[in-house]
Amino acid sequence: MVLNNALLLTLLVLAVAAGWTLGRGGLRMDGAERAQLPSQYYRGFNFLLDGEEEDAVDAFTEALAINEETLDTHIALGSVLRKRGEVDRAIRIHQNLLKRPQLTAVQLHQSHLELARDFIAAGLYDRAEQLLLDLAAQSSDFSATAQRHLLEVYEAQRDWRAAVTIAEQLVTLEEAGEPSAAGHGQPAQLLRGHYLCEQAETALADGDAQGAQRLYEAALRDQPQDLRARMGLAKGKLTEGDAAAAMEHFNAVMDSGRTCTPELLELLSDICDAQGDQDLYLTSLRRYYEQHDSSLLALALANELGQRDGDESAEAFLRQTLEGRPSVSVAAALILKALQSDTSLPERRVLDQLISNQVGYQCDHCGFSGQARHWRCPGCRHWDSIHYQGDTQGKAYG
């Protein structure tokens, strides 16, 4: 939610008035602060009358006394300013809080956490990291939250090694039943797996295939059927020339409950070619299709059947799949086969366009879509939330 200046100013005026009233009532506020309030309060109004809203916000912020009752107001105000993109002001407010000697340990930690969030918003990752490391070590209440923010810092810096260390700590906390560790974002096991796969891909780019393999294998610790790690291992084994081992990893993918995608079909085809077994591709496609009857697999299977047994066999298979599972792409493939004698027919162009316009991959969380898989959504920054959608009638989870 974006607050405009008028609403922010109204909230500030009310907060100052409330804080001042409480102060006059004898709650914790020293004499100097009590004396300062009215002048800053009226100074703020003068800025307002002159139309200088930004200066008015600063004046009212200064007038806002800090005591037990207004601490939450300061923190909320800093948070609003941060969300408005006014990070410098948010930092000033939270740093000002930390100068107060009367804060309890919990209030001090809360202020540190807010300041770390400001630093992250400002891109000052080194400063955020130090605050969050201290907080994770010193506060049991804020430890898990601080560790989650540390993951943000390390993800932004692509420091996957440090991210793995923190994710491991969160996994341990979650396994110990620590309630604060759960309920914050995505599961730590999933994050740990992706950080290790990111490290593995960096190792591969550096020519360290053995190191990459060790990292992919480490990613399987909490998630033995992890798609990304299994694909990485299968490709690695294929490069080594061990197609049988690559097939074992691919079998784990087939058994994982995730359906086929174009990239998986390509990998399967490469593995079967490397095995030198003419029947393996067809056998594997049949097995895959029995587990997940997606349109993509039906079309791949029909293509193989067509090459081996002729077009009639392929068409009979596709018609049979349409009986049990309506699919635009399967129906279009059948019509295109009937039209193949003349490529200039307008209905052929329409069907070709219809198939090419299909959604490829889409994020379950924010709806971002594209023709390529991203392990981390460019839109919402969630990990593994982008899945292959197939055609409109054949939604799939890949």
Ligand SMILES: [Zn+2]
């Ligand atoms: Zn998304």
